[in-house]
Amino acid sequence: YMKIPEFLGKLPYRPIVSAFTATATAEVKADIIKMLELRDPFTITTGFDRKNLYFGVSHPHDKYSETVRIVEKYKDNCGIIYCSTRKNVESVCEKLCADGYNASRYHAGLSDEERRKNQDDFIFDRVQVMVATNAFGMGIDKSNVSYVIHYNMPKNIESYYQEAGRAGRDGNEAKCILLYSGQDVATNKFLINNSHDNPDLDDDTLEMIRKRDLMRLKKMTDYCNTNGCLREFILGYFGEKQDKPCQNCSGCWGDFGETEEVDVSVDCQKVLSCIYRLHQRNLSFGAGVIAQILKGSDSEKVKRFDLSTLSTYGIMKDSTQVYIRRLIAFLEADDYITQTSHGDFSVLTLTRRSAEILMDKKTITIRLPKKKPKSETVTKIGRDEVTTFDKELFGRLRAVRSKLATQASLPAYIILTDASLRDMCIKLPKTQTELLNISGVGKSKQERYGRYFVAEIQKYLKENPDAASGYKYIPEGYLQKQNAVGGQSTKEYIIAHAGELSGKEQDMTLSEVCDSIFYQLGTDGDIRSIKLAIKEWLIGENYLAKDGANGRGFLETTILSPEAGIIEREKISQLGNSYKTILFPKQAQEFIFENIEEILSKDVQNS
Incomplete structure (x- = not known):
């Protein structure tokens, strides 16, 4: 948008200029005002919080298996899976299709015709899962997206929040899950360091943008490793305060489960001591090798550099690699350690804050999944209680909706949302008048579409007389x-x-x-x-x-x-x-x- 002022200057007179953005920090707002040469503009922020969205960060060993777990859990709903590369889009989409899921793909490498077809198939509910790069989504107004999975971590929180925000636009509860791995950080750093080739920018400006993008990537990485409420982190990033934890994110509940505060002070001391002992030998490594040392691994690097003679070798042998890596990520997110370049690799070094743990014996707690007694089988009921309903009738009503949508060349959710169909399955309206008691059905939609849905419900009740007494309404x-x-x-x-x-x-x-x-x-x-x-x-x-x-x-x-x-x-x-x-x-x-x-x-x- 840096060319916009040049364009405005060529007009006979400058018109009133308005700028809109879905996600902008205070710094970016000031940047827009300055670069567009806005004159004492009126500004308004309507708020960033989307209370119906659940935010989760998972650190899975196998991203595809975790993706399948989520897709399977919400298999009756529509979802988007964002990948950072075309290669990942192709791979994930092909695997999902081979595993029997109704998925399609979208990225800039496809022909215009295929992109248009695949996009329409998703909007009109002919496919339920769209696997895509961030090229997909701009201008897509599909209200019934029940989940957004980020298979790879985006480069900044602005991008993440825009893409995740494509879930739950119908106001229903929706899931936004980010699958994190350390490799995502390395990939994004490579892209940032090698993708600024704008001929209109001088070297100083390019370097300024590169450093800014690396800072944003650091914030995105911190989000993935924070110990606190994820919603609070996002809102704070955009300058909006939240009074208390939201109780609707993995920071508050863990990865789809309850968590508890755990004192990890001693284990943090062990991690920092390991980095310090390496420094004494003029050695430095990344998180993977440090975790191997603490675990007591006999890997090739441990043998080559004689690391088994360190006093910290094997002092966390009873801990899992996943736990040790999570501690390292947490320490980095809170600036107790930092990554520095060492040739082609990134290594971990101590910061000034390290002394707070090593010398001052500061108490450190992080939130970890709660360990339940083996005998405990109670399932958590979240704030978004999901109700059971007649799934056979729901499928039949969706078929009616699909037929009406095809005839009218409209996306299915424009006819009626899934929430309205679920409400019909519970309340079983048998007349046009009763249909007005259904969520999302007003006079206009009742008159236009009501008779088709009422007829299907009456037909179903005739075939299933036991259902007439009303389906059980039981919170999950x-x-x-x-x-x-x-x-x-x-x-x-x-x-x-x-x-x-x-x-x-x-x-x-x-x-x-x-x-x-x-x-x-x-x-x-x-x-x-x-x-x-x-x-x-x-x-x-x-x-x-x-x-x-x-x-x-x-x-x-x-x-x-x-x-x-x-x-x-x-x-x-x-x-x-x-x-x-x-x-x-x-x-x-x-x-x-x-x-x-x-x-x-x-x-x-x-x-």
């Missing part, structure tokens, strides 16, 4: 909590009510079979653990096997699969790749239900 986690209080876990509850389960006349994936179990019993719970128990039992009994050839742990049928009713089907992904999927027809579903006591009893005994 509530039943598990009640069962635990009564001494009964969720798995024990399923075993006790196994006789109520029946197979459906459709070919289901294993995830859908688990959904069916929870739906039929009128409860929600940890579907992932049930799915894992069933899968391991089927493999153990040789009804399924792991396909070792592809290296991804896919399942394949065995000679005993027909006995259990399990079938295998070949499908073609959007990228044109062929893959096989395991399906469970009615016979296979009932086979699992008949054996559910044996499947889950072993897990119950172990727990």
Whole structure:
């Protein structure tokens, strides 16, 4: 926008100029005013807080597995996965499609025609997951995005908040999860140091921009390693104060779970002492080697530099590498240590603040996932209580909406949002008048679309008369909590009510079979653990096997699969790749239900 003043100067007279931005710090606001030569402008900030968004930072060992876990958890909803490179976009999208998820891709390397098609498929709900670089999203007004995953850390908080903010625009609860790794920092530093080639800028300005971008990257890295409330960190970055922790981020609750304050003063002393001992030998290394020394590793570098003779070698052998690396990241985020360049590598050195821990014995606490007693099975109920509802009816109403949207050439959410459809599944309006009691349905939408949805609900109730009494409205986690209080876990509850389960006349994936179990019993719970128990039992009994050839742990049928009713089907992904999927027809579903006591009893005994 530095060329805008030049353009304005060529006009016969200067018009009133207005500048708008979604995310700007006080420094950037002053920069805009100065560079656009705004004259005593009126300024207003409407606020940065989006209370319906959950912010989470995860440090996973395997980013793709963590991505699948999130996508699977919200598989009935739309989501965006942002990657920093085209290569990552292609890889993640291809894997998701091969794993049976309805995903598409978007990046600048695609043709205009494909980008337009893929974007329309996402907006019109023909695909549920968009894997994209930051080229995707500007001007995209899709309200029903339920989650945004950052597969790689962005270069600054401004970019992150804009991209994450594409979730939850319908006002419903939505998840914004960033998957962090130290490699993201190195990649972003490389991009910052090698991407400023604007011919209109002199060397001094380019250097100023480079240093500014590195400072912003440092803030982004600090966000990923902060010990406090993530929302408070973001708002503070943009100059907005928050009175207390939000209780709706991983800083307050941990990675999708409760956390607790832990005194790590002694362990921090060990980390800093290790760096100091290396300095005494005129040696310096990055976080990886320091963690190896503290853990007592016999890696190649430890042997080459004779690091096993350090007094700090192996003094944290009982700690995990993940924990040690997290401590190092925390110490760096709070400026107790810093990264400096050493040739082509970054190494860690002490700062002046290190003395506060080493000499003054300052108490250091960080927030870590809370360790629960093995007997405790209570599931946390967050502020965004998710309710169960009739998923079969929900699917039928979505099909009606999709048909109406196609006919009108409109995105589906413009017709009605998912929140409105869920409300219909709970309240079951049988007349046009009752439809006005549904969230998001006004007179205009009632008159335009109401008859189609009411007709579908009436048809459904005729086919399912038991549903007319109203579907159970149970907050997620509530039943598990009640069962635990009564001494009964969720798995024990399923075993006790196994006789109520029946197979459906459709070919289901294993995830859908688990959904069916929870739906039929009128409860929600940890579907992932049930799915894992069933899968391991089927493999153990040789009804399924792991396909070792592809290296991804896919399942394949065995000679005993027909006995259990399990079938295998070949499908073609959007990228044109062929893959096989395991399906469970009615016979296979009932086979699992008949054996559910044996499947889950072993897990119950172990727990």
